[in-house]
Amino acid sequence: xxxxxxxxxxxxxxxxxxxxxxxxxxxxxxxxxxxxxxxxxxxxxxxxxxxxxxxxxxxxxxxxxxxxxxxxxxxxxxxxxxxxxxxxxxxxxxxxxxxxxxxxxxxxxxxxxxxxxxxxxxxxxxxxxxxxxxxxxxxxxxxxxxxxxxxxxxxxxxxxxxxxxxxxxxxxxxxxxxxxxxxxxxxxxxxxxxxxxxxxxxxxxxxxxxxxxxxxxxxxxxxxxxxxxxxxxxxxxxxxxxxxxxxxxxxxxxxxxxxxxxxxxxxxxxxxxxxxxxxxxxxxxxxxxxxxxxxxxxxxxxxxxxxxxxxxxxxxxxxxxxxxxxxxxxxxxxxxxxxxxxxxxxxxxxxxxxxxxxxxxxxxxxxxxxxxxxxxxxxxxxxxxxxxxxxxxxxxxxxxxxxxxxxxxxxxxxxxxxxxxxxxxxxxxxxxxxxxxxxxxxxxxxxxxxxxxxxxxxxxxxxxxxxxxxxxxxxxxxxxxxxxxxxxxxxxxxxxxxxxxxxxxxxxxxxxxxxxxxxxxxxxxxxxxxxxxxxxxxxxxxxxxxxxxxxxxxxxxxxxxxxxxxxxxxxxxxxxxxxxxxxxxxxxxxxxxxxxxxxxxxxxxxxxxxxxxxxxxxxxxxxxxxxxxxxxxxxxxxxxxxxxxxxxxxxxxxxxxxxxxxxxxxxxxxxxxxxxxxxxxxxxxxxxxxxxxxxxxxxxxxxxxxxxxxxxxxxxxxxxxxxxxxxxxxxxxxxxxxxxxxxxxxxxxxxxxxxxxxxxxxxxxxxxxxxxxxxxxxxxxxxxxxxxxxxxxxxxxxxxxxxxxxxxxxxxxxxxxxxxxxxxxxxxxxxxxxxxxxxxxxxxxxxxxxxxxxxxxxxxxxxxxxxxxxxxxxxxxxxxxxxxxxxxxxxx
DNA sequence: GGACCTTGCAA
DNA sequence: TATTGCAAGGTCC
Numbered sequence: 001x002x003x004x005x006x007x008x009x010x011x012x013x014x015x016x017x018x019x020x021x022x023x024x025x026x027x028x029x030x031x032x033x034x035x036x037x038x039x040x041x042x043x044x045x046x047x048x049x050x051x052x053x054x055x056x057x058x059x060x061x062x063x064x065x066x067x068x069x070x071x072x073x074x075x076x077x078x079x080x081x082x083x084x085x086x087x088x089x090x091x092x093x094x095x096x097x098x099x100x101x102x103x104x105x106x107x108x109x110x111x112x113x114x115x116x117x118x119x120x121x122x123x124x125x126x127x128x129x130x131x132x133x134x135x136x137x138x139x140x141x142x143x144x145x146x147x148x149x150x151x152x153x154x155x156x157x158x159x160x161x162x163x164x165x166x167x168x169x170x171x172x173x174x175x176x177x178x179x180x181x182x183x184x185x186x187x188x189x190x191x192x193x194x195x196x197x198x199x200x201x202x203x204x205x206x207x208x209x210x211x212x213x214x215x216x217x218x219x220x221x222x223x224x225x226x227x228x229x230x231x232x233x234x235x236x237x238x239x240x241x242x243x244x245x246x247x248x249x250x251x252x253x254x255x256x257x258x259x260x261x262x263x264x265x266x267x268x269x270x271x272x273x274x275x276x277x278x279x280x281x282x283x284x285x286x287x288x289x290x291x292x293x294x295x296x297x298x299x300x301x302x303x304x305x306x307x308x309x310x311x312x313x314x315x316x317x318x319x320x321x322x323x324x325x326x327x328x329x330x331x332x333x334x335x336x337x338x339x340x341x342x343x344x345x346x347x348x349x350x351x352x353x354x355x356x357x358x359x360x361x362x363x364x365x366x367x368x369x370x371x372x373x374x375x376x377x378x379x380x381x382x383x384x385x386x387x388x389x390x391x392x393x394x395x396x397x398x399x400x401x402x403x404x405x406x407x408x409x410x411x412x413x414x415x416x417x418x419x420x421x422x423x424x425x426x427x428x429x430x431x432x433x434x435x436x437x438x439x440x441x442x443x444x445x446x447x448x449x450x451x452x453x454x455x456x457x458x459x460x461x462x463x464x465x466x467x468x469x470x471x472x473x474x475x476x477x478x479x480x481x482x483x484x485x486x487x488x489x490x491x492x493x494x495x496x497x498x499x500x501x502x503x504x505x506x507x508x509x510x511x512x513x514x515x516x517x518x519x520x521x522x523x524x525x526x527x528x529x530x531x532x533x534x535x536x537x538x539x540x541x542x543x544x545x546x547x548x549x550x551x552x553x554x555x556x557x558x559x560x561x562x563x564x565x566x567x568x569x570x571x572x573x574x575x576x577x578x579x580x581x582x583x584x585x586x587x588x589x590x591x592x593x594x595x596x597x598x599x600x601x602x603x604x605x606x607x608x609x610x611x612x613x614x615x616x617x618x619x620x621x622x623x624x625x626x627x628x629x630x631x632x633x634x635x636x637x638x639x640x641x642x643x644x645x646x647x648x649x650x651x652x653x654x655x656x657x658x659x660x661x662x663x664x665x666x667x668x669x670x671x672x673x674x675x676x677x678x679x680x681x682x683x684x685x686x687x688x689x690x691x692x693x694x695x696x697x698x699x700x701x702x703x704x705x706x707x708x709x710x711x712x713x714x715x716x717x718x719x720x721x722x723x724x725x726x727x728x729x730x731x732x733x734x735x736x737x738x739x740x741x742x743x744x745x746x747x748x749x750x751x752x753x754x755x756x757x758x759x760x761x762x763x764x765x766x767x768x769x770x771x772x773x774x775x776x777x778x779x780x781x782x783x784x785x786x787x788x789x790x791x792x793x794x795x796x797x798x799x800x801x802x803x804x805x806x807x808x809x810x811x812x813x814x815x816x817x818x819x820x821x822x823x824x825x826x827x828x829x830x831x832x833x834x835x836x837x838x839x840x841x842x843x844x845x846x847x848x849x850x851x852x853x854x855x856x857x858x859x860x861x862x863x864x865x866x867x868x869x870x871x872x873x874x875x876x877x878x879x880x881x882x883x884x885x886x887x888x889x890x891x892x
Numbered sequence: 893g894g895a896c897c898t899t900g901c902a903a
Numbered sequence: 904t905a906t907t908g909c910a911a912g913g914t915c916c
Contacts, residue, residue: 278895280894280895544912544913546899546911546912546913547912547913547914548897548898548899548912548913549898549913549914550913567897567898568897568898569897569898569914572898573898573899574898574899574900575899575900595899595900596900598911598912599899599900599901599911600901602910602911602912603900603901603909603910603911604901606911607910607911624908627907627908628907628908629907630906630907630908632903632907632908634907634908634909635908635909636908636909636910637909637910638909638910639901639902639908639909639910640902641901641902641903641908641909642900642901642902642903642908642909642910643901643902644901644902645901645902646901646902650901674903726905726906727905728905729905729906730905730906730907731905731906732905733904733905734904735904735905736904736905737905738904739904739905740905745904798904801904802904805905805906806906809905809906809907810906812906813903813906813907816903817907844902844903845902845903845907845908846903847903893916894915894916895914895915895916896913896914896915896916897912897913897914897915898911898912898913898914899910899911899912899913900909900910900911901908901909901910901911902907902908902909903906903907903908
């Protein structure tokens with residue numbers, strides 16, 4: 001005998017229950033998800049309560065069952081499952097498979113029969129069985145060893161039934177439940193029973209006579225004459241009804257209980273599915289549960305090293321080692337204050353391994369110095385996740401990680417740049433179905449945010465051990481994949497060395513003038529105040545102008561302006577719409593002005609003000625190297641890559657960014673880098689010629705598509721041509737161009753047609769890239785950076801068109817990213833080797849800003865221009881425009 | 893307090 | 904129904 005527990009779930013019944021109990025939830029694609037969601041909620045709840053050793057979910061199949069053969073009208077007249085529910089069944093099965101839960105379905109039998117059979121087998125094996133269903137029909141299966149769990153109204157209440165409870169509720173023993181149902185019949189299954197006999201009469205009969213067979217045999221003894229007649233009349237039907245109501249417990253299937261042991265879940269699959277259906281809370285739950293489960297198991301823990309003596313012994317091994325896997329916890333502060341708090345490490349043989357908590361004593365300091373020596377002087381390969389973090393705290397002491405090194409985060413990014421996250425948690429989940437805890441996760445967010453210094457040592461040990469072991473396991477795979485995908489040059493020559501450059505940029509920050517920011521703040525406050533008053537007066541009502549909802553009501557209901565466009569939630573009030581209403585009401589220009597002012601005030605003046613370091617009068621941004629699908633870097637907290645420049649009002653902001661005393665900004669930007677790349681990649685004769693002759697490309701294009709001389713091109717023609725050029729880079733459509741230029745689709749269409757006639761090579765390039773993208777499922781940049789485009793095979797026109805635009809845009813945008821990254825690495829090295837004080841402080845996709853002491857400006861300018869222009873040899877020259885100024889505004 | 897929406901800034 | 908990002912304020916749950 002065993003004490004094992006079996007959990008059997010009636011799939012159809014439960015999903016049905018969930019479907020009707022919950023409001024019609026859908027995901028973004030409009031697929032209904034309430035049945036699945038409710039089902040899973042119940043499943044997890046029950047699983048948690050029962051903690052079963054075996055688990056299975058049984059489903060009905062559409063095919064007719066043995067009951068239909070006995071009685072052709074079985075389940076006749078039953079309503080078809082609504083499409084909103086039907087579409088959820090297959091996805092639910094897929095999720096159960098990913099969860100590692102055994103599924104049963106068998107042609108010719110209903111879920112109930114499978115459940116009965118499994119329950120019997122489990123019972124004879126000594127298991128205690130729990131059956132979950134939304135349907136009381138299964139109550140007949142209750143026994144000493146089988147408990148029924150039936151959902152009661154809604155999905156959160158579950159009632160448990162054992163034989164005693166059944167007697168209590170129904171006044172009859174569990175064995176007679178089938179007789180009760182046989183007598184009453186069942187409308188939904190179309191089981192006839194005896195017409196007019198309901199629960200009361202049926203119960204009375206069963207209590208008095210027992211089984212249906214006995215009732216028939218002793219019908220003369222029934223006191224109520226009418227009832228007696230009915231029993232006599234319907235006796236054949238009664239026997240049939242009982243048979244139909246009886247759950248088969250001997251379905252001919254071979255079942256091994258062992259197969260129903262919960263399997264480990266397929267993480268990446270499950271993540272994908274839960275994200276697709278937008279089950280965010282369930283996702284978190286599954287992940288946390290998994291983590292606490294695995295926490296109970298025995299794990300490989302690194303041992304803590306607390307003495308310098310021990311570390312020195314290990315150090316001798318490390319020095320001779322080949323690969324050092326390591327990961328450190330740092331205090332999570334901005335780059336210039338970044339400091340390591342603990343580190344875990346391991347060599348290939350795992351012998352030399354351990355973790356250290358750096359404390360405030362002298363011995364800890366010594367140990368830290370020794371570890372830093374490993375990272376900055378030893379010739380072993382240093383392998384970690386997020387190398388920039390390591391560079392960052394070492395750089396604060398004037399040190400840098402010595403080659404060779406390896407960053408699994410960047411490797412993962414190059415192998416598939418489209419992922420939404422390269423955090424350890426997600427990598428571990430994807431590659432090993434494993435759950436790690438990430439320091440960031442432990443720290444929490446917002447008010448509850450903890451300090452890494454406050455982490456318990458046991459937590460540090462666990463976290464560092466898991467991470468180091470994981471890094472150790474996946475290094476060989478990543479190394480190999482980079483080679484297979486021909487990404488080695490890009491990885492080792494560009495991305496890896498770039499980490500140091502970005503760390504340095506983060507450490508330097510950029511000078512910002514708090515006083516000037518204050519002046520701007522006052523100016524904008526005053527202007528916004530006046531502007532607001534005018535809006536309220538003009539509109540005749542006070543409201544929250546920031547609320548698109550309220551603004552929509554005022555404009556389109558109160559003032560009865562014509563709504564041009566709708567959004568998902570109401571009227572659209574974006575600039576494009578307001579622009580079209582400008583003449584219709586005096587309030588519109590005021591609102592456009594308000595939008596501009598409040599955008600600058602909230603995002604830039606307040607935003608930058610909040611993040612500006614008052615003591616240092618500098619702003620420290622973070623640069624992300626593994627974020628964009630095209631290879632660009634991004635910037636956050638604050639984003640320094642979207643500081644206004646197009647309007648004079650916004651451009652004022654750039655006066656906030658100032659060089660140190662005695663220093664200047666050298667601002668270098670690539671001229672038309674993307675179009676030059678396009679010329680190179682497409683080999684279009686006319687376009688190559690345009691750049692080789694150094695002509696103004698937009699004017700040249702205007703002359704081409706408007707069929708006129710360059711000197712006759714008006715500024716309107718030029719700006720139209722400019723829009724077409726941009727459109728080409730983004731993957732043009734007549735609709736898109738029409739929207740952008742506010743012209744008709746036909747006009748846009750003719751511009752595009754003319755463009756392609758004038759630049760036939762470009763047309764050819766576009767087609768070739770789409771072909772290649774479709775054939776390979778991916779496209780590459782000049783440096784071989786790859787991006788997969790599954791969208792290109794979509795059956796959905798919009799999705800597929802999107803894929804086609806990516807196929808042609810990514811090589812261009814991505815190659816530009818490659819080029820400036822190479823330039824950054826080269827310039828950084830030149831500046832360091834030349835012993836210059838000048839530092840790269842900012843990159844804005846095609847622009848590099850260096851802060852240089854005045855005496856270095858000339859030399860550094862030359863270096864910068866030369867390195868940037870000679871990064872790569874294309875069929876057209878790369879041209880860089882330079883400008884030197886005391887602040888970013890004047891650097892134009 | 894988090895997720896999502898709308899809006900708008902940059903290349 | 905134009906590419907890549909980040910971030911604000913509002914709204915809903």
